[in-house]
Each structure stands twice: as structure tokens, then as C-alpha cells.
Amino acid sequence: MNKMKLAIVYGAICGGCDVALANWGERLIDISNKYDIIYWNAAVDAKNDLLESVREIDIGIYMGIIRTDYHLELIKTLREKTRILVAYGTCSVYGDIPGLSALIKSSRLLNDIKNTVTTTHYSEENISSSISLPRLLDSVYTVIQVVNPDIIVPGCPPSEESNDELINILLKIEPGYKPGGVIVLGEDRSLCYICPRKPEDFHRIVMPGIYRLHEVKLDERKCFLEQGVICLGPATRAACKTPCIKNNFPCTGCMGPAPGVEDTGLKLISSISSILLVDREKELLEKGLAKQLDKIVDPMGLFYRYTLPVSLVKKISEKERFGK
Amino acid sequence: MENTRYLIIDPVTRVEGESRVIAILDENSEVSEVYYQILTTRGYESFCIGRAVEDLPRITSTVCGVCSWAHHFVSGKAVDELLGRKPPIPAYKLRELAYYIQIIDSHLLHLGVMALPDFILHDSQPVDRNIIGLIKKEPRLATLLLKTRNLVKEIEKIIGGKPIHASFIIPGGVTRSLNREDVEKINRLLRELEGIVSEITVFFNEKVVKSSVFENYLQNDAYKLETYYMSLVSRDNSLTFYDGLIKIIDRNGREVAVFKPIDYSKYIGEYMNNWSYSKFPYFKPNGWKGFNEESVIRVGPLARLNIVDKIPSEKAGEEYGKILDYFGKKPIHNTIAYHWARVVETIYCIEKMLELLEDPDIVSKETVDLTGEPRYEGVGVIEAPRGILIHHYKADDRLIATHVNIITPTTFNNTAINVELKKVVKNVLKNREIDRNVLNKIEIDIRAYDPCNSCAAHLFNLENNTFKILVIDPFRKEKNTVFIKIT
Amino acid sequence: MNWKPRIIAFFCKWCAGSAAELAGVSRLEYSSNIIPIIIPCTGRISPRHIVEAFLNGADGVLIGGCHIPNDCHYLSGNFKAFKRTYLLKKLFEQIGLEPSRVRIEWISATESKKLVRVVNEFVEEIKKMGPLSGKGD
Numbered sequence: 001m002n003k004m005k006l007a008i009v010y011g012a013i014c015g016g017c018d019v020a021l022a023n024w025g026e027r028l029i030d031i032s033n034k035y036d037i038i039y040w041n042a043a044v045d046a047k048n049d050l051l052e053s054v055r056e057i058d059i060g061i062y063m064g065i066i067r068t069d070y071h072l073e074l075i076k077t078l079r080e081k082t083r084i085l086v087a088y089g090t091c092s093v094y095g096d097i098p099g100l101s102a103l104i105k106s107s108r109l110l111n112d113i114k115n116t117v118t119t120t121h122y123s124e125e126n127i128s129s130s131i132s133l134p135r136l137l138d139s140v141y142t143v144i145q146v147v148n149p150d151i152i153v154p155g156c157p158p159s160e161e162s163n164d165e166l167i168n169i170l171l172k173i174e175p176g177y178k179p180g181g182v183i184v185l186g187e188d189r190s191l192c193y194i195c196p197r198k199p200e201d202f203h204r205i206v207m208p209g210i211y212r213l214h215e216v217k218l219d220e221r222k223c224f225l226e227q228g229v230i231c232l233g234p235a236t237r238a239a240c241k242t243p244c245i246k247n248n249f250p251c252t253g254c255m256g257p258a259p260g261v262e263d264t265g266l267k268l269i270s271s272i273s274s275i276l277l278v279d280r281e282k283e284l285l286e287k288g289l290a291k292q293l294d295k296i297v298d299p300m301g302l303f304y305r306y307t308l309p310v311s312l313v314k315k316i317s318e319k320e321r322f323g324k
Numbered sequence: 325m326e327n328t329r330y331l332i333i334d335p336v337t338r339v340e341g342e343s344r345v346i347a348i349l350d351e352n353s354e355v356s357e358v359y360y361q362i363l364t365t366r367g368y369e370s371f372c373i374g375r376a377v378e379d380l381p382r383i384t385s386t387v388c389g390v391c392s393w394a395h396h397f398v399s400g401k402a403v404d405e406l407l408g409r410k411p412p413i414p415a416y417k418l419r420e421l422a423y424y425i426q427i428i429d430s431h432l433l434h435l436g437v438m439a440l441p442d443f444i445l446h447d448s449q450p451v452d453r454n455i456i457g458l459i460k461k462e463p464r465l466a467t468l469l470l471k472t473r474n475l476v477k478e479i480e481k482i483i484g485g486k487p488i489h490a491s492f493i494i495p496g497g498v499t500r501s502l503n504r505e506d507v508e509k510i511n512r513l514l515r516e517l518e519g520i521v522s523e524i525t526v527f528f529n530e531k532v533v534k535s536s537v538f539e540n541y542l543q544n545d546a547y548k549l550e551t552y553y554m555s556l557v558s559r560d561n562s563l564t565f566y567d568g569l570i571k572i573i574d575r576n577g578r579e580v581a582v583f584k585p586i587d588y589s590k591y592i593g594e595y596m597n598n599w600s601y602s603k604f605p606y607f608k609p610n611g612w613k614g615f616n617e618e619s620v621i622r623v624g625p626l627a628r629l630n631i632v633d634k635i636p637s638e639k640a641g642e643e644y645g646k647i648l649d650y651f652g653k654k655p656i657h658n659t660i661a662y663h664w665a666r667v668v669e670t671i672y673c674i675e676k677m678l679e680l681l682e683d684p685d686i687v688s689k690e691t692v693d694l695t696g697e698p699r700y701e702g703v704g705v706i707e708a709p710r711g712i713l714i715h716h717y718k719a720d721d722r723l724i725a726t727h728v729n730i731i732t733p734t735t736f737n738n739t740a741i742n743v744e745l746k747k748v749v750k751n752v753l754k755n756r757e758i759d760r761n762v763l764n765k766i767e768i769d770i771r772a773y774d775p776c777n778s779c780a781a782h783l784f785n786l787e788n789n790t791f792k793i794l795v796i797d798p799f800r801k802e803k804n805t806v807f808i809k810i811t
Numbered sequence: 812m813n814w815k816p817r818i819i820a821f822f823c824k825w826c827a828g829s830a831a832e833l834a835g836v837s838r839l840e841y842s843s844n845i846i847p848i849i850i851p852c853t854g855r856i857s858p859r860h861i862v863e864a865f866l867n868g869a870d871g872v873l874i875g876g877c878h879i880p881n882d883c884h885y886l887s888g889n890f891k892a893f894k895r896t897y898l899l900k901k902l903f904e905q906i907g908l909e910p911s912r913v914r915i916e917w918i919s920a921t922e923s924k925k926l927v928r929v930v931n932e933f934v935e936e937i938k939k940m941g942p943l944s945g946k947g948d
Contacts, residue, residue, distance in 0.1 A: 012364045
């Protein structure tokens, strides 16, 4: 029997998801017994004419953010030819850290590059149009904004558990199978439910203030919120076994929004306001509370680190800038 | 222009990230130009501005997922300097210990997935020239290589929480200490890894170094570039990854500069153009001499072995000796030797890591020092697996980043790759029919550098009036351009 | 330009909402550009409501609640509203939206004149800022 075809295709990547796949280790042998890995830039020698000529792909794994016109064409072509499309990694689903460029105008980007301390000169060489580079889109996009994937695997990169789950699915799939809806790998609840740290009193969590990461020694047992350190657990999907928390670092939200959260930042602004200094509000009044809130010097980078392209605030920003 | 032909390798495979090679052949089929292009970028220099500095180690870790620890750690160093902090000694040692696994991980990944297929499966069909093909041809070796993925991953989980994009470095120290149980586990895993790497080294020495394929590449002058080299060195001029001074030597091995990280911009300049999303660093005191050997500084395993006087560990020192015996003198300019250097470094890092695990400071609870007067500017330099990596930050009085400059090792080697490829393409195409195996010989040169194209990708916008950009349909269906079709 | 500003006003029923009623009964005139929405407490407003208002065509959002520290019928809802609005405005600065398109005021049930003043002031401010969509409607 012919093996099914599996293709791994990129947007703008960091390589972490490639390593996550390579870390399937010996299970790659099981995968290769069932699938022909027909395209994988990092590991296999197929060139892009193969993507053009192939007519049907059984499994297409897309990773990375959609940054250039080439990436956009690629995801559309992949969706057309692929029976089961997997959006692998938070970049492809929600945008991840490169998503932070979603609101940056092109003119500013050029300026920042030209103005680095070491850049000495720039020239426009006289080159043929045939070697001109793929063009950057006006903003960055994710797979879910452009096509409908069949399987979504959030994570930066996806956790060990998600990877095991994906391998199991791939090994079970029969030719012709198409899932009835979108499969999301990860639990249907927020990280707090599975966090090894528990607050003193679930019904009255109090943030004693706001401390930036460099201002306090992080306690290895206490809930971060109760230490005054912002943790994105409340709005993040439980799609891992909290390795960061166990390593004494607050959750930064890399698994994407928990179910029911349409905009991570707005949710967190609300949650943090609900618990910040609730035992001292009347003592501190607006001024005192504002002083603590001012410690959040970068709400966008903190709350939207992984989800800016798919957020609601991005949409109102566009209205303001481009009149959309 | 009528009979100009374009030879395109798109994408360059078995490297990390997106890149392509375009060679322009004139009417006499002579190679007139070769371009190695980085095809995308993400814009860290732009969107890191406005970020709280303490978040930068976690954010910049994602510049690269293969060397994420390199970025994570060097970012921590830059932030430390910016905040005027010094990690306490146990935390410093923990960082040093942890960092070795990054080198081991990256080198073994490259060796197994990207490099070895070229030498062991040199004349196979392209569809077999990969880790899956390796499983068929050398099952024991391939299984060992895949097994190293598990071992490396487990060690990284203990130290960093996650193997990729770890949560470990905080300003002034590390997130937590190791306990006895952790140390024992890491020890066990490392010893197993050491055994496997030993076996892989034997294989490498017997079946790769001694093979005629490898030998031919090492002796081929096209795969050779007489350049400057740059690396970190310790006080006694020996191999170091986490910390040290930066040293640059010329093509004859003479020291031309030794400096602290903060002074890097005196010695490094970057040229920018419109056909790659990556810039072209060069040795500033010499000025930019265009795309030729004069301008090139190379970094990475070969540069490190060229610059240091010794490799202070038993087995690695021995292997280093073998390389020196083979070539007779330093600096070694043969690019394919990069692979050999990687094997030596892997052995070294395992030995050093095992040594450091014995240090009682590793389990100390002194993990962070919060004191320090902010200086609002910091430069961190580290030896990433692929070479020198620099992060330079400036911040305002709210400790928000105002300027971010990142120069990655693959960016440093970008000039070298472009210069060398021209020689390689000419050499490879001479008197040969063009087919995929022939094209692979071009890619073999690129792979020696173990380029990390995601690292090299900076943000650059090509929209402006004087240069018209064609929106290229990805499958390049353009009229009036003749592309060489390879079947 | 034919554009007229559209402002959503969230008024809590105990304080600002009652002040609006009183203004009406007293025949005090205030701008018709606001669309009052009476809610139980400003503490009920989520940042998402404010953003949705903008997404659906509002050019400004006004929040009227009970005086801090002691007037909130549910004790501390107004504190929550303050914090949420404060953080949201910080975010707006970063994403390039004028933070002053959102305004929060404490207006007790008897302060109908204050309500009128605040509303009229805010409408003028939004007129000066122009429509959220960037170009005329």
C-alpha cells in the first residue's frame, strides 16, 4: 500500500517547532513507516516545485506566522491541496511573539533597521526583478484568519503532551479520513485549574501590589498573583503541564487563550483589576491604585505577547489608523 | 540579457529557516553572480522597542528555536549590564552549566538531521538523503542520533522547564536552584549521552573523516575561504562559550583585536542592501571591501578552534589534536572542517558539564541578586552554537527598551557564504550536467556553516519609490525569464 | 463634513443614571450624541464592552459611576471600573488610540448639572478628535 503524504510547510518561523518535531525522536520512525514526508525544509531535500506539482497531500503541517505574500500564497495552496491541515505552534494559530509587529507601520520598521548602532551604509543594488524578495504584508496574519484548519496545536512550541497526542492521531488516521470539526489539542480550561500552586483562598485572591520580574525574588511555592507578580494563567489554555511555573517562572500565555477568552489582554485587564489590592482600595483611593497600575509599563507586550494579531484591540487600532 | 539564465535552489534544504540561492549564468554559461538570500524577517529590532527590559530574555528567546537558549542567556547578560547587576556566583555557575546543553543539543541536531546525510548518503537519490534515509542505511547510527534527542530534551526540561524557549534567566540570576535529585538525574542522562556521543565520534572518525567523499571536500579549494575569524576566548585563551573577551584574528592567525562586549560597535559594521533580509557585517577598521574575502569575518566552530590555544578537556583535547595533525597549521580555512569542529565541541561540552555538576555551588539557594544601579545600556555577547551572538539594549528611566540591536552568528557568516558560493557554484557547474545531486554540492557548502536563517532574518521594508518591486508569485511564473528546470 | 460623533455612555442606575433622569425631569439640555446605557453598576463593565462599543461605531465611551470611596451600592464596583479603565487607557496609548476617547466620571444622583456639563464637554472633545474610523463617515 502506498504511504500517505505528509508535508511540513513554513511561514516566518523561529525553528522551535522544527526542533519540537525533531524531538519526536524515535517516534519519527513510526511516522515515516506510515507517511512519506514529502516536504520539510529543515530535514528533507524537496524544493518548492514539488509543492507546485503535487496534487493531493494527506497531512499538511503549517508552522510560523504569515508575514510575506509568499507565505500567504503558500497557506492558501496548502489548504486547497491538503485533506487535513494542522496549524502547529502558536505563531500559526495566534501570532506569537512576531505578532507584536502587527501594529507597526512599514516606515518605522525601515527606520529601526537603518538606525541600529552597527549599520554603516545601505545601497540599492541594480538587480533583476527575478531575484527580488517576497514582499512583506501590511501586517502579520495567522492561519485561522486566512483558512480553516482541521487541527490546531497551540504552544510555543507545543508541549510534550500535545506532541504525543498529535503523533497518536497521525498514527491512527486512515486514508480518506476528515475530522468532523476543528480539533484543538489542549484542555478545555485555563491553566489555573492544573497549576501546582494554589492560592490561599480561591474565593478571595488578593494581589498585594504589582512587582516587575526584576523587583522581587520569586517565591517557589506561592501563587504568582498572590506575590504581586503578573501571571497569565487565568486567561491561558491548559495545554501543557505548567513547566514554566514548576521552574519558578510565571506563565506568559504561550498556549494561547483559554476557551471563552476572545481577547487575552482585555480579559487579563479585567481579572487583574478584580484582584489588585482589593483589601486596601478605600485606603489607597484612585491615586494609590494608579501608582501600582503604573508598574505595568508595557500592557501590550505583557498581555498580548502571543495573541496580538487575533485580538479585538488590533481591530480598533486599525480603525483609527487606516479607517477600516 | 537575452540569454541570461537563472539557476535557482529554492528553498535551500536541510538548513534552519528560509533561504534560497540564485545563480546568474551569462550567455556563455559562465557564473556572473550568485546570491544567497534570506527570504523573510520578523522585526525584532522594531517590536522589542517599548518592551519592559526584564521581559526581553523571554521574548528574544524566540528569535530562534534551535538556539533559543543562546538568545535567552545572552539577553539576560545584556539586561544584567543594563540594570547594573551581577548574578551571585552560584547563579553564574548554574548559567554556565546550563549553557553547555545548548551547544550539545544544537550540534547533535545539525549533525544528525542536516550534515551527515550529505556524507553518508552522498550519491543517494535526493528523496533518500535525509534522516529517514539514514535510518535505512545506517540504522544503528540513526537510532543513536534520534536517541540523543530524548536525552538532551530531558536534561533541558530539568534545568529550563521547557526544552525550547526555556524559562530560566531572570535579571540578576536564574529562576531557581537545582536540588540533589536534579543533579543526579542530569548526571545519569549526561553519562548515557556521553556513551552515545563516543560511539558517534568513532563512527564519524572511521566512516566520515576517512571517507573519500569528505576528504575531497576538505581538499577542494572552492570550499575554502581565507578570512578573518572572531570568537570569545577565556583569560588563558582557551575555548569558552558563556563568557569571555572577544578576539579577532586575521587570515594568518595574527590577533588584530581583543575587546570587551561593550566596545563591539568599534569593530563591527553592517552593510545593508535590497536583495536579502539579512545584513552583511564586516570588520569595521578595514572598511567594507565589497563581496570578497577582504571583508569577511567568520564565526562559529571553525573560528573558535582557529582562535583558541587549547581545549581544556581530555577527550575533546585529543580530538582537537587530530584535526590539528590533519591540517598541520592554523588557521584552518577549509569550510567543511566546520563539521569536524562541531564534533569536538560536543565532546568538550559534555566533559565540562559533567565537571561542573560536581561543584557544590550548583545546589546553592543563592539564585539571584536584586541589587544594582541601572546604567540603562547593556551589551551581552555569547558563543551561540553557530558563533558569536550579540544583544545590545538601551532603555529609558522606566526601564522600557528604546533601542535593540541583535547580531546573530549566521548574519556574521552571511558575507562569507555569499563570497564562497560564487567559487563553489563555478566549481560545481564546471563540465557537469546540472542535476539535483550537482545542486546539492552547492548546498553542502552552505550547510557547513549550519546557518540559522531565522536568526539572520531582520526586518527590512523594500517599499520605496526608486526601486520597483515585483510581487513574485511563489511558483515564479514570470514571462521573459528563463529558469533552468531541474528534473 | 456630515459626521456626528456617537458616544456610548454607561451609567450606573444608582448614581449617574439617576442624575441623567433628574436632568431630564429638570429639563436641562444635554447633547443628543450620547446613547445612555443604564447598568446596575460600573463594576459590571468589562474592558471588552468598551472595545466592542468602538468596534461597533462609537467614537467615544463615557462611564458614569458612584463617587469613590463610599457611594457604590455594591461597595467597590466603582473601584474595579476605575482600575479597568485606567489599564485600558494605558493599552490604548500603546496601540495608537487616543486614551481620552474613554472617560470615567463619578456623578451622584443629585448632580444633574455635573452630568450635563460632563456630557457636553466630552462631546466637544470627541468632535475635535474626529471620528474613530480616521476618515469622515
